[in-house]
């Protein structure tokens with residue numbers, strides 16, 4: 001089971017800043033979504049509203065056809081794991097936290113929780129205050145995955161986790177998702193690391209929607225052009241260049257913009273290789289601008 005999300009004209013204002021600015025977004029559900037945005041772009045605010053941590057004041061947030069705020073049927077099915085420490089209460093043990101999560105979540109899976117504890121080498125009896133930062137994150141991830149909530153959201157939940165643990169998380173998430181499809185939203189700044197998981201990508205900037213597309217389509221908004229330096233320079237002349245690298249006589253230039261069939265044929269004739277743009281390069285391009 002998975003939940004769809006329909007957001008219409010959502011606005012969140014603080015005295016100094018408009019965190020979400022007339023945002024309209026529809027996620028059909030049953031996919032893994034990447035939520036990308038620079039610092040302060042409104043990701044946490046958006047996820048908190050979807051998770052019913054707070055009431056919507058302007059606009060609408062609809063999950064599975066209903067407003068989630070103070071809606072017990074829905075909130076049992078929505079799990080938001082924020083950065084390290086969120087699901088934990090100091091003084092509690094790992095085991096107690098899992099027991100509590102199990103009571104709250106009708107879809108909870110004990111075996112999955114057990115496997116994840118082993119994977120992340122989390123000691124069940126250890127007090128949470130004695131866990132390292134990475135271990136706290138791993139506990140949050142364990143709760144998020146084992147909850148099997150039809151809508152599960154991870155908001156930069158990997159903080160403090162080392163690279164092997166993060167990769168173990170990505171693999172565990174993918175495996176679990178294949179066996180139990182649901183709606184998963186991942187907000188992250190480690191874009192290239194997680195990009196392979198995203199089926200669709202949502203980019204927000206200053207509370208506004210910048211892009212919402214399936215990942216492959218988004219990556220086709222430009223191209224990485226590789227080949228002999230002179231030919232690459234000629235081919236990309238006049239295009240919006242996102243970055244370039246040179247190694248001897250070979251050059252790689254990343255460009256933004258549609259490259260039509262004719263241009264692609266020219267590239268082939270000139271011995272150039274065209275491949276989709278890295279998500280991170282696109283993200284930087286689409287969200288650059290004055291953030292002062």
Ligand SMILES: Nc1ncnc2c1ncn2[C@@H]1O[C@H](COP(=O)(O)OP(=O)(O)OP(=O)(O)O)[C@@H](O)[C@H]1O
Nearest residue numbers: 014015017019037038039040041042043044045046
């Ligand atoms: N309680 C609050 N009071 C006032 N302003 C707030 C509050 N919470 C968030 N903001 C502001 O709203 C904007 C959006 O914040 P939010 O935490 O949603 O961004 P984010 O995309 O999650 O950022 P990051 O990637 O840095 O975690 C920021 O400018 C932030 O300073």
